[in-house]
Amino acid sequence: MARSYLPPEYIVDINRDKCRRCGLCVRGCGFSVLKWAHTDWQEKMGTFKDGQDDLGVVYQRIVETTPDYIVADSSLCRQCHYCVSHCPEGAINVIKNPVAYRANEHWAAHHMRNIWLQAETGGVLLTGSGNDKAYFSYFDHMVLDACQVTNPSIDPLREPMELRSFLGERPDGLEFERTPEGQVRLKTQLPPHVQLETPIIFPAMSYGAISLNVQKAFAMAAKASGTLMNTGEGGMHQDLYPYADHMIVQVASGRFGVNPGYLRRGRIAEIKIGQGAKPGIGGHLPGEKVDSGVSQTRMIPIGSDAISPAPHHDIYSIEDLAQLIYALKEATEYIKPVSVKISAVHNVAAIASGIARAGADIITIDGFRGGTGAAPLIIRDHVGIPIEVALATVDERLRREGIRNRVSIVASGGIRHSGDVAKAIALGADAVAIGTAALIALGCHVCQSCFTGNCSWGIATQRPELTARQDPERGAELLTNLLRGWSRELKEILGALGLNSIESLRGSRLRLRGVGLSKQELDLLGIKPAGEGA
Amino acid sequence: MREGMVRIPSGCAISAIMNVKGIRFNGEAIIRSITCMHERSNGLGGGFAAYGIYPRFRDLYALHLLYESDRGRIDAESFIKDNFVVEHSESIPTRPVVSITDPPMFYRYFVSVRPDSLDALRGEDEAELLVRATMTVNNCIRDAFMVSAGKNMGVFKGVGFPEDIARFFRLEEYEGYLWTAHGRFPTNTPGWWGGAHPFGILDWTVVHNGEVSSYGINKRYLEMFGYHLTLQTDTEVVAYLFDLLHRRQKVPLNLVARALASPFWKDIDRMPEEERAMYKAIRMVYGPAMLNGPFSIIVAFNGGMMGLNDRIKLRPLSCGKKDDFVLMGSEESAIRSIVGDLDEVWDVRAGEMALVQLEEGGVAVG
The missing domain is CATH 3.30.70.20 (Alpha-Beta Plaits)
Known part of the structure; x- marks a missing residue:
C-alpha cells in the first residue's frame, strides 16, 4: 500500500x-x-x-x-x-x-482527512461512541424552575425525597372491593411491571461489543442500586445469571444468544429495532472478537462474524412487530414486560403510538447522540433526531391518544448529568438510560475507537490482557457511586422545585423553560420561553 | 390579564362548618370564621359554598351563573334551554357594598335534564351531562361562567374580602347544613369574579390554601381523561381529580385522599403485604394525580366534607368538634371564633385527612 x-x-x-x-x-x-x-x-x-x-x-x-x-x-x-x-x-x-x-469555513480538517482516508482505502468509515458534531443541544437550552416565597422549597437532607419509579403498563384506573369483613381491598390485577429505586438504567451494550468484566460491573451496580442493566444483543453469559433479575434481555435482528431460558431469566424482554447512533443500520461483530466466551454466549462458532441484519427479517411492518411482542409474552408467560427499542427518527411519535398499540409495555427511544460500538461515521453523524424533541413529541402524542398509560417511556442518547435526567423526566420520560456516561465512569475517554477492539481501558475489547484491566468489583463501585451521586442531585433538584417525589416532576413541562428557542421548537417541546410566568 | 390566561399563585384562608345531623343554620357562623382570618387574604378574592340551601328545589340542579354582558346571558340561557328543563330562574339577590365595585350579573336556574338529552348520552349518567354542560359554558360561551351546578347547593364568590362578598350575596339570609369559605391572597390582580374560589364541578366544591407544585403534570393527566382546565388554578385541578377518581372511577373517598396525598414509600414498605400492594398500586397508577407541594384543602359535597393536608404539612389545617358541629379552618382561631369551648380540637396531620359525613355522624380521621 x-x-x-x-x-x-x-x-x-x-x-x-x-x-x-x-x-x-x-x-x-x-x-x-x-x-x-x-x-x-x-x-x-x-x-x-x-x-x-x-x-x-x-x-x-x-x-x-x-x-x-x-x-x-x-x-x-x-x-x-x-x-x-x-x-x-x-x-x-x-x-x-x-x-x-488552510483555514476554510466549509472544508474543515475532518472533512479533508476523511476524504484522504477513503481515497486510500475505498472503505466505509467506521466510528464508535456517539455523534460528536456541533448540532444544537436542546438540553442546553432548557432550564428548570425553583420555588421562591409562594411555595417552600424542600430540603432533601431533612425530608423524605422519593425517586422510586416503575416500568410497565399501568391501567387507567383502579377498582376496589369490600371484603366480607368490611375492609377495602384492591380488585385490579396490575399488569407486569418493574420497580426502579432510581429512574436511571444502564442501556443495551452487548457482550462482544464490551468485555464481560464490564457487563459484570453493570450487573453488580444495577443490583446494588435497585435498577436495571441491559444485555444488549449478545446473549447473557452464565456468570451473569445471579444478576438476571436486574437485567433486560435483548432480542435483536441477529437473535444472538436468544433461547427460552434467556427470555425467562431476564426481568424485561426487549426487542431492538433501532439504535440512536445508527438508525436503520444493523450490526457487525468481527470474527476476531468472537472468542470462546462470546461464542458460547451468542451461540455462534468461534471466530465467525456476528452480523445483525438491518431489519428484523420477520418484521417488515407494525403487525409483524405485534406478533413478535406476543411471541415474547407467550415465551415469558405474560409475567414480564416487553420493551421495544427504537431510534429517534422523524416520524417517531406515530411509530411509538403504533408500538404502544401493538402491545409493547415499554418504549425505549434512543436519540441521535446515543453511543455505539461500531457504526458508519456518515450514519452516526447525519441520521436521526435529538432525544429531547423525540421524547417530547412521543409523550404528547400518546397522551393525546389517551394511551400514555399503556406504555412506559425510557429515553436515552447523550444524557450527560443529572440535569439532563431531570429535564428528560420533566419532558415525560419514565426513566432514562445512560450508556456513554456509565462507560466514562469506568475510564472511557470517548476516543470513539470502540470498533477497533483495542480499547486500552479494557471496555470495548475482548483482548484478555486489556479486559483484565476492568475489575468488576471496582467497576461496580464506580457505577454505583455515579448513580448515587446523580440520584442525590435529582433529590436536590426536586427539593428546589418544591416536590418530594419524582412522579410529580414526570411530564410536568411547566417546570421547564426554553432559552433561545424558536416558537415552533418551544411548541414541539411543549414548554414556555424563559421569562414567561406560570 | 384574566384568570385562566395566566397561572396565579395565591396564599389563602379556608374555613368550614358542618352540622352532621343535617340541621340547617345561616351564614353568620362561616362569615365570622373567615373574617377572623382577614390578614390571610388581600381583598382580591373571597367566596363561599353552601349545602342544603335550596330545599324547595332539592331534586333540581341549581345552576349558578355569572355574566359579564347581556350577550353572555342570552347565549348561555339559550344553551341551557336546549339541554335542560328550566323549572325556575331568577337573578341572585345581592346588596350594594361600598368596597365591591363593578360586579358582574348573577343568575340561578333550577333545572332538570331534558329526557331527549338523556337519550343522547348513550348510557352515560346525568352527572356527565352536567359536567359537559359546565365545560361548554366555560369554554365556548363568551362572558358567561358556570359558578356551580349541583343539587341543593350553591357557590357565591367574587373579587373582594370574603366578609364583603358575604354581605354582597346576603348570605346571612340562607340556611344550610354545610358551609365552606375561602379568602384569597393572589400574587397579582386577577380581577375576574369567575376566578375566585370555591371552585366547583357538580356538587363538589373545593377551597384550597397552597400552591400545587405538581400542577403541570396534574393538568396533563386530567387532559388525558377529557378535562379542559380553563382557569389554571390548583383548585380546579383538585376538583377535577376528585371528579375523575371518585365519581368516574369509583375510588372510595378515603383512598382518593391517599392517591392525592400519598403515603411515603418508607411507610408503604413497612405495611402488611395486602395493604402494601394496594398502596403501591395507588402510587403507580395515580402518581401523576398526586398533589405535591404545600396545600390544605377542604372538599365539600352533598352529604359531607373532607379536609386534606399535604404530605409534609406545609400548610395549616385545624379541626374542631362541638356537639353536632364539625369545624375546620386554616387557623384554630377561626374555629374558636365560632365556638369558644370546643369538645375536641386537633390539627390534621401531614398527608392525612378528616372525613365528615352526614347521618353516620362520626368523624373519621386518617
Whole structure:
C-alpha cells in the first residue's frame, strides 16, 4: 500500500527528563503507539568482544551506559489518554496536532482527512461512541424552575425525597372491593411491571461489543442500586445469571444468544429495532472478537462474524412487530414486560403510538447522540433526531391518544448529568438510560475507537490482557457511586422545585423553560420561553 | 390579564362548618370564621359554598351563573334551554357594598335534564351531562361562567374580602347544613369574579390554601381523561381529580385522599403485604394525580366534607368538634371564633385527612 499522507491527529509528547523508563505506557497502550526504542545491541556487544568481561557484566554496562527510551508512533494514537492517566511520573501528554490546515469555513480538517482516508482505502468509515458534531443541544437550552416565597422549597437532607419509579403498563384506573369483613381491598390485577429505586438504567451494550468484566460491573451496580442493566444483543453469559433479575434481555435482528431460558431469566424482554447512533443500520461483530466466551454466549462458532441484519427479517411492518411482542409474552408467560427499542427518527411519535398499540409495555427511544460500538461515521453523524424533541413529541402524542398509560417511556442518547435526567423526566420520560456516561465512569475517554477492539481501558475489547484491566468489583463501585451521586442531585433538584417525589416532576413541562428557542421548537417541546410566568 | 390566561399563585384562608345531623343554620357562623382570618387574604378574592340551601328545589340542579354582558346571558340561557328543563330562574339577590365595585350579573336556574338529552348520552349518567354542560359554558360561551351546578347547593364568590362578598350575596339570609369559605391572597390582580374560589364541578366544591407544585403534570393527566382546565388554578385541578377518581372511577373517598396525598414509600414498605400492594398500586397508577407541594384543602359535597393536608404539612389545617358541629379552618382561631369551648380540637396531620359525613355522624380521621 502506498504511504499515507495523513498527518497524525494527535501528538504523543514524552518528557524524557521526567520519564523513568518503567514501560507502563508501552504495556498499557492498546493501540501500540508507544514502543521501546532500543540501542543497537549487536553493535554495542561488539565493542566489548575483546575484553575479559563475561556477558552479565557486559549487559550491566550496556544498561548503564546506553539506557533505553520510549518512542511514540503518533499516527496510531486515538487520544484515549490511558498512558497519560497511568504514567506515574506525569511524563506523557497527548495534544492535538497543531498542524494548521488552510483555514476554510466549509472544508474543515475532518472533512479533508476523511476524504484522504477513503481515497486510500475505498472503505466505509467506521466510528464508535456517539455523534460528536456541533448540532444544537436542546438540553442546553432548557432550564428548570425553583420555588421562591409562594411555595417552600424542600430540603432533601431533612425530608423524605422519593425517586422510586416503575416500568410497565399501568391501567387507567383502579377498582376496589369490600371484603366480607368490611375492609377495602384492591380488585385490579396490575399488569407486569418493574420497580426502579432510581429512574436511571444502564442501556443495551452487548457482550462482544464490551468485555464481560464490564457487563459484570453493570450487573453488580444495577443490583446494588435497585435498577436495571441491559444485555444488549449478545446473549447473557452464565456468570451473569445471579444478576438476571436486574437485567433486560435483548432480542435483536441477529437473535444472538436468544433461547427460552434467556427470555425467562431476564426481568424485561426487549426487542431492538433501532439504535440512536445508527438508525436503520444493523450490526457487525468481527470474527476476531468472537472468542470462546462470546461464542458460547451468542451461540455462534468461534471466530465467525456476528452480523445483525438491518431489519428484523420477520418484521417488515407494525403487525409483524405485534406478533413478535406476543411471541415474547407467550415465551415469558405474560409475567414480564416487553420493551421495544427504537431510534429517534422523524416520524417517531406515530411509530411509538403504533408500538404502544401493538402491545409493547415499554418504549425505549434512543436519540441521535446515543453511543455505539461500531457504526458508519456518515450514519452516526447525519441520521436521526435529538432525544429531547423525540421524547417530547412521543409523550404528547400518546397522551393525546389517551394511551400514555399503556406504555412506559425510557429515553436515552447523550444524557450527560443529572440535569439532563431531570429535564428528560420533566419532558415525560419514565426513566432514562445512560450508556456513554456509565462507560466514562469506568475510564472511557470517548476516543470513539470502540470498533477497533483495542480499547486500552479494557471496555470495548475482548483482548484478555486489556479486559483484565476492568475489575468488576471496582467497576461496580464506580457505577454505583455515579448513580448515587446523580440520584442525590435529582433529590436536590426536586427539593428546589418544591416536590418530594419524582412522579410529580414526570411530564410536568411547566417546570421547564426554553432559552433561545424558536416558537415552533418551544411548541414541539411543549414548554414556555424563559421569562414567561406560570 | 384574566384568570385562566395566566397561572396565579395565591396564599389563602379556608374555613368550614358542618352540622352532621343535617340541621340547617345561616351564614353568620362561616362569615365570622373567615373574617377572623382577614390578614390571610388581600381583598382580591373571597367566596363561599353552601349545602342544603335550596330545599324547595332539592331534586333540581341549581345552576349558578355569572355574566359579564347581556350577550353572555342570552347565549348561555339559550344553551341551557336546549339541554335542560328550566323549572325556575331568577337573578341572585345581592346588596350594594361600598368596597365591591363593578360586579358582574348573577343568575340561578333550577333545572332538570331534558329526557331527549338523556337519550343522547348513550348510557352515560346525568352527572356527565352536567359536567359537559359546565365545560361548554366555560369554554365556548363568551362572558358567561358556570359558578356551580349541583343539587341543593350553591357557590357565591367574587373579587373582594370574603366578609364583603358575604354581605354582597346576603348570605346571612340562607340556611344550610354545610358551609365552606375561602379568602384569597393572589400574587397579582386577577380581577375576574369567575376566578375566585370555591371552585366547583357538580356538587363538589373545593377551597384550597397552597400552591400545587405538581400542577403541570396534574393538568396533563386530567387532559388525558377529557378535562379542559380553563382557569389554571390548583383548585380546579383538585376538583377535577376528585371528579375523575371518585365519581368516574369509583375510588372510595378515603383512598382518593391517599392517591392525592400519598403515603411515603418508607411507610408503604413497612405495611402488611395486602395493604402494601394496594398502596403501591395507588402510587403507580395515580402518581401523576398526586398533589405535591404545600396545600390544605377542604372538599365539600352533598352529604359531607373532607379536609386534606399535604404530605409534609406545609400548610395549616385545624379541626374542631362541638356537639353536632364539625369545624375546620386554616387557623384554630377561626374555629374558636365560632365556638369558644370546643369538645375536641386537633390539627390534621401531614398527608392525612378528616372525613365528615352526614347521618353516620362520626368523624373519621386518617
